[in-house]
């Protein structure tokens with residue numbers, strides 16, 4: 001079973017598609033090298049080539065609506081293990097059927113699976129516009145930490161920037177050690193490698209998070225309790241970063 | 252600053268107002284300001300009862316001069332009372348907002364002294380928030396019936412949404428249970444706002460209530476039928492261009508009044524009303540199609556299924572040719588499925604297998620559709636009915652989803 005291994009970059013990914021079409025050796029999986037190959041895999045190492053990548057991108061843009069290319073770049077932010085292969089299969093399907101735009105053909109499995117990735121990421125971005133919790137640091141900026149399923153920090157930054165405008169803030173994805181930073185003017189999203197980030201909170205902080213908990217605990221109508229529904233909307237795995245739920249979080 | 256104790260009092264008294272939606276406004280931030288409003292609304296947390304928390308929902312005061320029998324804050328009820336200052340509310344909003352706990356404020360109040368004094372206090376708080384604290388997040392303000400119309404119009408320039416609550420679905424019940432309120436005192440300001448709203452839209456001046464007005468009524472405290480309630484709802488949408496009508500199942504808070512039930516009203520009823528409301532607003536149904544004036548909605552299946560069972564002549568609907576507005580009348584096919592069908596059939600005729608592949612749940616729909624002219628369901632009416640019943644009991648487990656429908660992204664998965 002052929003398995004493509006590439007360097008994890010966008011150009012690298014699109015180069016893989018070029019390789020597949022030019023060698024006619026379509027892989028059954030594709031990875032960025034982060035995971036080990038299994039027994040039976042025949043790894044093919046694909047060397048990133050910007051020119052080849054650009055040709056593929058142009059091909060996709062020609063074969064389908066503009067959103068298809070944007071969607072592929074977006075879907076790569078998925079936290080799902082099989083994301084590269086799902087995107088790959090989708091792109092191949094779109095290019096192979098270039099005479100009609102099939103990028104929205106929902107009766108096709110490639111499109112469905114790809115759409116699941118997009119849906120999950122978009123849903124998580126929407127959720128975290130609500131579930132991000134900032135705390136005031138003693139350095140006068142707001143700090144939030146969270147660990148989303150997908151790599152979405154960059155997509156949250158514009159939302160909070162326009163909202164908080166005059167308050168510098170940091171959004172920290174602790175699962176990937178990615179920091180989204182806003183200094184009151186510009187936004188940057190950086191990977192912090194294996195550095196640890198430590199933040200000291202202002203004196204006020206405890207008072208307000210306790211007030212918020214008071215609010216949360218009193219706004220519920222006792223007679224209408226429905227925990228199952230609450231958990232469906234606000235999955236338990238997110239609780240550890242929510243002041244109102246932290247005490248109930250299982251880990 | 253509000254302390255825990257007073258915040259608790261003002262929250263507990265406000266929680267029975269069920270609307271918490273922050274949608275419908277796209278207010279922008281200013282260069283010196285804080286906040287904006289997201290058109291589709293954002294949920295920041297969910298309560299133990301599964302409702303979305305989007306706004307800080309709080310009373311300015313619970314020290315009420317009135318004695319509405321169904322309400323916890325009624326004069327004759329023995330509860331701790333307190334009143335907040337405009338500064339206290341503003342501070343709390345800003346501090347909650349910048350921590351991203353909330354999307355904005357839903358400010359309401361009991362009647363403090365009289366309607367005008369109360370409305371002055373509310374408007375002053377909102378003015379301060381907007382003009383001194385430069386807050387551009389979402390503000391939903393409760394209108395106080397019988398307050399000076401000038402105050403209400405000014406409030407409309409500052410807030411995103413205003414609601415006057417209908418409270419009870421008939422004048423008779425109002426008289427009986429809320430003697431200080433009249434139908435006119437509630438409907439008049441609603442109609443004023445509707446007029447101003449229309450004018451502001453047509454002349455495009457300033458910002459007048461970008462998210463419009465809504466209302467709420469309590470269901471089950473008084474004897475009105477669902478048919479009556481849905482007709483009233485429809486006429487409110489027509490007359491006052493309301494954005495939403497909310498229903499709130501009565502929760503007993505008064506055991507001394509023989510005119511009020513002492514057990515809580517089933518949530519199923521509220522849920523069915525929301526489904527019927529959904530049919531009115533989005534599926535092109537009229538109240539008269541849904542049920543008769545004195546009827547109640549079926550407990551056992553949703554109102555769309557109810558309609559389908561009564562209208563065999565409308566079915567079966569051909570998946571490959573029916574327009575979208577016909578598709579969504581099929582039990583089990585909602586907007587999401589209709590969209591998928593319409594997009595996919597451009598590429599060729601859809602078979603039953605295609606529909607399954609597209610993950611369109613066929614259990615309910617199968618008896619109401621044809622695929623390329625072929626019918627796969629059963630003609631046996633009692634089997635059809637039975638299938639609808641079973642599938643609905645699963646759907647019911649997700650009940651109360653509809654209470655905050657425009658705030659719950661997950662709802663798009665819930666089709667009726």
Ligand code: SF4
Pocket residue numbers: 315316317318319322323324325326360361362
């Ligand atoms: S006016 Fe009536 S409904 Fe409103 S707070 Fe007072 S008692 Fe309650």
